[in-house]
Amino acid sequence: MTNIVIRKNKADFSWHAAGAGLLSSFVGFASTFTLIVQALVNVGATQKEAASGLMAVSIAMGVAGIALSIKNKMPVSVAWSTPGAALLLGIGAVKGGFPAAIGALIMAGVMLTLAGLCKPLGRVISKIPSSVANAMLAGIILNLCVAPVHAMAQYPLYFAPVLLVWLIMLKVKRILAIPCAAIATLVIIYLTSDLSHITRGSILPHLMLASPVFNLSSLVSIAIPLFIVTMASQNIPGVAVLNVNGYKPDATPLFTSTGLCSLLAAPFGGPAIGLAAITAAICAGEEAGDDPARRYWAGVVCGAAYIIYGLAAGAATQLISVSPPVFIEAVAGLALMGALGNSLVNSLNDKNSRDAAIVTFLVTIGGHAFFGIGGAFWGLLVGIAMLYLFKANAERN
Template sequence: MLRSFSVQATSAGLLAAFVGFASSFAVCVNGLVAVGASPAEAASGLMALAVAMGLSGILLSVRFRMPISVAWSTPGAALLATAGAVDGGFPAAVGAFLVVGAAIVVAGLWKPLGRAVAAIPAPLANAMLAGVLLGLCLKPVKAVAAEPVLGLVIVAVWALVARWKRVLAVPAAVIVAVVAIAATTTMPAGVVAGLAPHPVFTVPTLSVSALVGIAVPLFIVTMASQNIPGMAVLNVNGYRPDLGPLLRGTGLFTLLAAPFGGHAVNLAAITAALCAGPDAHPDPSRRWWAAVVCGVAYVVLGLVSGAATAFIAASPPVLIEAVAGLALLGAFGASLSAAMAANEEREAAVVTFVVTASGLSFLGVSGAFWGLLAGGAMLGLARFRRG
């Protein structure tokens, strides 16, 4: 086991952890706060997610001797940011998180459920995701309008670094934003106190609006936008693990993280490419150490995530949202392109995108669900006409 350890895999794992955490932790915090979490509950959720994805990545990688990277559901966090508060507040959202974890476990145990999710037309799933992400992707533009100097500096650094090495663009923007905020904002004592982990247990409740408006779209987004692409990244790099145990593992850790505020963990895609690709090690049989090191780094970052959350709470929201928007531009572009690729399904995808992006909330249910429903109806009608 230790003979396969290498410095190259270690550096790849550390880079993956830094990129994975720095590029989207603001999205996770914003999403949790949007569904009713207090700053302390959001910090607890971020910690639970980081620790859960770290431990599950370590265990799965050691078990299968493959670089199986696990991440929090960034599209799922973006979904929470657009869903907003539901009946029952944050406890109801936590109840929805538990349902999502249980559904992922069931998908790993019962293959027809996994196949059913995979059978959701890809244009509709991608259009729903693009609609969810649109609002956040507009934030960098709004930041430039509200804070021209700082906003332009953050966007310029992101653009320039992306021309050199795209994977480092968002972390570079995060560093610039942190420096800018620290220089212009008085940090409260809570930032120092936040260095110590403070898990907050939330007693979950169940509500219909949370189940329909959060649990259903969160499960679909996590499966369609994270687990399936994450499996594809592993396959592209020559790894063929059975999907069932991976879903059961990530679903179980989602269940464990949910009472502490974590919304979902799943197979990674971007960081999986860092750990599973040739940059991690020329020998594919030794790359699994990169995912193990990445997991250890996630656990360490999770234990100090309270400071990150306290820093965000004291910062100008527009700058933090700008960084979150920059982090999601790639996902938005990819999902929108995939949604509009097929001519015969484009109209249904457009309807899904527009309804989702509208922010429609009906009967306490967010627009993501109604967008998928409307697009599905249009697609069914089109297929019936073609008959």
């Protein structure tokens, strides 16, 4: 497909693009904001710190999306790293507590920025075998995808309506299935929980600056895997979605910009952000209008909506806090089922790397830490080592 010629016209606002941007923001936020909150809580954040993180990452996404869309005149969608949040949720409490997790988020932001500034580094990451990267991601999110089963066993009356909404929307409008399930979850929590302790002051938006702690364990267990899954599962596919729709951006400035925004959000508890993939298709495709040159408004409107959603982070986090953790994990599990299916398929597609992918998956899901380093890193390392070992043996033979 030939490159799209972008018009520089201040009067090119598109209502179709604006509508696509609103839909994209709603799907992106409502689908997995519960995952972000629970991930931060699991690595040691208080409810106020988790609200700060959700607010910071939402604003970072919004600012990056608006700036990049206007600058490039392309519908650049930015999203938090859902695989990265799943990684944090799978790791749980870390040595050094939440300050160490903040340190890891800052280091991941530095690496994401360097991936854009240092082109060889970006090329190295892009060469990580897709089968191994997908197997690692599948291992990270598998336990979360089982959470709906646990929720049905423990809270059948509460979770059954959520599951029913999800199933109905899968049939009616698949892309709205998770957002509607998330809304149903919040409604059920509101109707069945004691909210008397929640005050107006506790739901007002505010950012909390944390004091980071840097150590080798959090670097290897969190920062490096977070960097890899964000690059492999979001940044690279995000560029591919733009390319498929006829846009040919220079990828490195996009990586640098989202990395810098990740770095700015991290001290406030914000997880890493990167280019969106699924929601990017909404903004860059025909849903955003017939004229590709005007679709960049979808990225602008999507970014503006994320900033508004971020201001409601305190209320959303307080509401989630009164729910049993497995209930929130179950909604996150529903949101990640598609990602699990895609990761498993992509990890096993190539029969030459299938053994390495399976070992990566098993080591990652085992979750055992060696030398204070989590299973995700070891799964990736073992998988890459097996691939190159088999390749070397094949070349000798």
